Amino acid sequence: MGPMLVLLGVLLVVAGFAVGLNPLLVVLASALATGLAAGLSPVEVLAAFGKAFNENRYVSAAWLILPVIGVLERSGLQEAARGLIARLRSVTFARLMLAYLLFRQVTAALGLISIAGQTQTIRPIIAPMAEAARASEAGVEALDSSEAQKVRAFAAGTDNIGLFFGEDIFLAIGSILLMVGFLEQNGITVEPLHLSVWAIPTAIAAFLVHGVRILMFGRRRPGS
Amino acid sequence: MIGLTQVYALAGLVFAGFAVLSLRDTANPRRLRNALFWGLFALTFLAGDRLGDLGNGVLVLVMALTAALGLGRSGSGAADAEARAASARTHGLRLFWPALLIPVLVLAGSLGVRHGGPALAALVDPKQATLVSLSFAAVVVAALSVRLFRQPVLSPLTEGLRLADTVGWMALLPQMLAALGAVFALAGVGAVVGETVTRVFSMDTRLAAVAVYCLGMAGFTVLMGNAFAAFPVMTAGVALPILVKVYGGDPAAICAIGMLSGFCGTLLTPLAANFNLAPAALLDLDDRYAVIRAQAPTALVLLAVNTVLMHVLAFPAHP
Numbered sequence: 001m002g003p004m005l006v007l008l009g010v011l012l013v014v015a016g017f018a019v020g021l022n023p024l025l026v027v028l029a030s031a032l033a034t035g036l037a038a039g040l041s042p043v044e045v046l047a048a049f050g051k052a053f054n055e056n057r058y059v060s061a062a063w064l065i066l067p068v069i070g071v072l073e074r075s076g077l078q079e080a081a082r083g084l085i086a087r088l089r090s091v092t093f094a095r096l097m098l099a100y101l102l103f104r105q106v107t108a109a110l111g112l113i114s115i116a117g118q119t120q121t122i123r124p125i126i127a128p129m130a131e132a133a134r135a136s137e138a139g140v141e142a143l144d145s146s147e148a149q150k151v152r153a154f155a156a157g158t159d160n161i162g163l164f165f166g167e168d169i170f171l172a173i174g175s176i177l178l179m180v181g182f183l184e185q186n187g188i189t190v191e192p193l194h195l196s197v198w199a200i201p202t203a204i205a206a207f208l209v210h211g212v213r214i215l216m217f218g219r220r221r222p223g224s
Numbered sequence: 225m226i227g228l229t230q231v232y233a234l235a236g237l238v239f240a241g242f243a244v245l246s247l248r249d250t251a252n253p254r255r256l257r258n259a260l261f262w263g264l265f266a267l268t269f270l271a272g273d274r275l276g277d278l279g280n281g282v283l284v285l286v287m288a289l290t291a292a293l294g295l296g297r298s299g300s301g302a303a304d305a306e307a308r309a310a311s312a313r314t315h316g317l318r319l320f321w322p323a324l325l326i327p328v329l330v331l332a333g334s335l336g337v338r339h340g341g342p343a344l345a346a347l348v349d350p351k352q353a354t355l356v357s358l359s360f361a362a363v364v365v366a367a368l369s370v371r372l373f374r375q376p377v378l379s380p381l382t383e384g385l386r387l388a389d390t391v392g393w394m395a396l397l398p399q400m401l402a403a404l405g406a407v408f409a410l411a412g413v414g415a416v417v418g419e420t421v422t423r424v425f426s427m428d429t430r431l432a433a434v435a436v437y438c439l440g441m442a443g444f445t446v447l448m449g450n451a452f453a454a455f456p457v458m459t460a461g462v463a464l465p466i467l468v469k470v471y472g473g474d475p476a477a478i479c480a481i482g483m484l485s486g487f488c489g490t491l492l493t494p495l496a497a498n499f500n501l502a503p504a505a506l507l508d509l510d511d512r513y514a515v516i517r518a519q520a521p522t523a524l525v526l527l528a529v530n531t532v533l534m535h536v537l538a539f540p541a542h543p
Contacts, residue, residue, distance in 0.1 A: 004420075006411045010447050013404075017494045020512075023501070024288040024393060027400045031407045038411035043278065045407070050281025052406030054272040058228065059399040059498065060265070061235050063388065064359050065326075068366035070383025072323055075373035076312030080319040083312060114334075114354050115327030118503040119387075125323060127507060149509050150518075156503040157491075157518035164487040165526070168480065175452065179479045182456055186464055190476045198480035201537065205529045210522045 009034030065119050078128040085132040093133040093151075094218030097158055098211055100126055104162025105203060109169035122159050127152045137218075154217055158210065165206035168199035227349030231359045236269030241381040242388055246298060254296030258389070261290050265396070284400065291393030298382075298389045315373055322369045326361045333357025387506070394505040398498035401449050408448065417444060418457035427462070430471045431535055437462045438531040441482050442489035449495025451486025458482065467538070477538035485530045491523035492516060 009030040016026030028049075035045030085091055107115055130151050135143050143151065167173045171192040183190050243263035249255050264287045272280060312319065337344050337353035348356050366380040376382070388395060408414065421440050427433035437458060444454035463482055467473040490496045494513065504515045511517070 003412070003416050006413050006416055007420075009404075009408065009411070010413060010417070013495065014447065022292045022393075023397055023494070023497070024400060025292050027397070027404050028285065028288055031404050034407050034411045034413060046281035046285065047277040048281075048410055049403050049407055050275075050279065050284060051277040052403035053284045053399060054268065054275070054277075054280045055406070056399050056402035057232060057235075057269060057272060058355060059402050060395065061231055061269075061355060061359070062498070063391075063395055064231070064235050064238060064362050066387045067238060067380035067384030068322075068326065068362045068369065070385075070387045071366055071369045071373075071375055071380050072319065073387075074308065074311075074375055074379055074383050075315065075319055075369060076308040076310075077319045077323060079309050079312035080316060084317070112327075112331060114330050114358055118499075118506060120323070120326055122503065123506050125320075149507075149511070149514060152507040153504065153509055153511075153514035153518040156507060156515045157522070159503075160491060160499050160515070160519060161522055164490065165484065168484060168487075175455075175483050178452055178455065179483060182459065183475060183479065186460070188464075188468075188475050190479070194476035195480045198477045198537075199484060201533050202481060202484045202526065202530055205533070206522070206526055209525045209529070213522055 005037040006034055008037055062119070065117075069119055069124050073124055077124045081125045081128040082132040085129045086136055089136070091129075091133060092218060093130055093137060094215050096126075096129055096133050097155070097214045097218075100155075101158050101162045101207060101210060101214065104159060105166035105207060108163050108166030109203070111167075111170040111172060113163060113167050113170075113173070116159070117163075118156055118159055122152075122156050126159070127155045130155045138221075158214070161206060161210050165199075165203045169196050169203055171196050225349050226347060226356055227352045228355070231352065231355055232269045232272075234359055234363070236266045236271075238381070238384065239263075239266035239269060242266075242385045245381055245385050249298050252296040252298055254294065257290050257293060258295050258298070261287060261295060261393070261396075262385075262388070264290075284403070287396060288400065291396060295389070295392050297392075298385050311373060318372070322365045322372070325368070326358075326365050329361035329364065330354065330357045333360060390508060391502060391505045394497070394502050398502060401495055401497055405448065405450055405453055409453070414444075414448070414453055414457040417447065418461040421458070422461045427466055430467075430539065433462065433466045433471065434535045434538075435531055437467060437478070437482055438485040438527065438534060441486040442492070442527050445486040445489030446493040446495070449490075449493055449497075451483060451490055454486050454489070455479075455483055472540055473538045478534060481530050481534045481538065485527055488523040488527040488530065491519040 012030040012033055013026060031049045032045055035048060104116060131143055131148050134151050168175055176192050176195050179195050180190060180192055239262050243259045243266055246255050246258035246262055252258060264283055268283060275283060334353040334357045337348045337350055370377060370379060425436045427436055440458050440462060441454050444458055445451045448454055459479060459482060463478050467478050468475050494501055500516050501512060504512055
């Protein structure tokens with residue numbers, strides 16, 4: 001049983017997220033259980049967690065983009081994005097999302113992962129455009145809240161999918177470097193290029209699979 | 225040299241601004257909690273390295289408890305819909321230029337630092353070129369937009385706070401999950417999960433072994449929130465000893481497709497909060513898991529596709 005005890009923290013996370021407890025508290029409880037199971041005292045766990053928290057500040061530094069996006073929204077960027085799509089009848093929901101998926105995959109494959117994203121592109125521009133396109137296809141002024149939320153969630157998912165299945169084609173991305181380093185430690189020498197070419201079949205499959213889902217979402221009647 | 229220190233100082237000042245604005249926001253009944261939350265966020269960025277490990281631990285604990293009590297939303301800042309629509313009519317397509325300038329500056333900055341010669345490389349830490357460029361772009365374009373669109377001087381902060389309060393406590397979760405990953409690593413959770421997987425599943429055919437590796441990468445990533453944590457464990461446990469040594473597979477193809485199977489897991493897990501949960505908060509979705517639900521069908525089909533691709537492409541034609 002001994003070493004299995006450290007899995008208690010993983011179980012706590014799964015159960016806590018499934019039941020819908022506040023994730024911040026779930027994470028703290030899981031860290032405490034894991035640390036105690038590994039033989040640390042509560043104070044040592046808190047110190048270890050604090051150290052790792054401090055070392056990972058760059059994760060939250062990403063929120064520095066909020067003020068500029070906020071100013072642009074206050075200036076009417078979301079409304080301008082909606083208005084543009086309402087005027088361009090040929091830009092359907094499906095064409096918009098397919099073009100964005102392709103753009104995100106191709107730019108990520110060139111290593112340009114930070115030029116778009118949920119905060120800087122999806123919220124102020126792509127999501128309002130997708131909503132406007134769906135509304136004009138449905139012949140309504142604005143989508144009802146539940147349909148609008150579905151469209152926004154789909155746009156957010158499309159950004160992640162484009163990013164994940166594009167970036168691994170780039171040679172110098174973190175995951176490629178991790179694989180090269182790991183294989184090196186195990187006595188296998190692999191060129192980054194050999195890893196990145198093997199990301200191409202999945203990238204094509206991702207475009208086809210998600211592309212079909214975009215077309216299906218576009219054909220769906222709003223509300224169904 | 226400009227690097228993480230300066231970016232963190234800037235972030236600290238922005239969060240400190242959020243704290244002060246929250247405190248003065250009498251329309252928000254929970255303004256004290258919000259001010260404490262953003263104030264402590266500012267403190268980690270401005271003084272995290274001087275607080276000591278235990279000090280940082282206590283700070284996270286207080287932040288998490290404050291957030292779990294429930295934060296309010298700022299009432300200030302938001303221009304009404306009428307004003308935004310009027311501004312959109314006045315400025316039209318010009319509104320897109322600053323939004324496009326952000327990626328251009330990020331690109332120029334990170335390329336410039338890497339390939340722009342020794343002077344630029346000495347000015348900016350090349351390892352942090354992207355984050356520094358993004359921060360620089362955020363400041364420059366905010367200032368430019370205030371001028372171009374005649375917005376109040378303080379609007380970057382008031383509007384930034386409006387968005388930050390939309391995200392709320394979720395803003396803290398990605399960094400906390402990264403710290404949890406470090407505690408998991410410290411306790412050796414990965415090795416135990418890896419051993420369990422290899423012990424429980426039989427791998428006496430090549431297809432079974434490929435399936436265990438691909439599904440294991442995805443499943444492990446769902447549990448740990450990160451394909452990078454799953455990769456060393458599953459690859460050392462399944463891919464190298466069995467797929468490469470026993471079945472003669474190509475390590476490059478196996479690792480690359482294995483990592484992408486892990487990415488399918490990333491699309492499915494709430495533990496990848498910065499990709500899956502934070503956007504749901506940012507987009508004002510009622511269902512915290514709405515983005516995961518939107519991604520799940522694509523992720524599951526791609527996981528099956530990866531398994532087939534590995535089985536077909538990664539092994540010699542005549543084993």
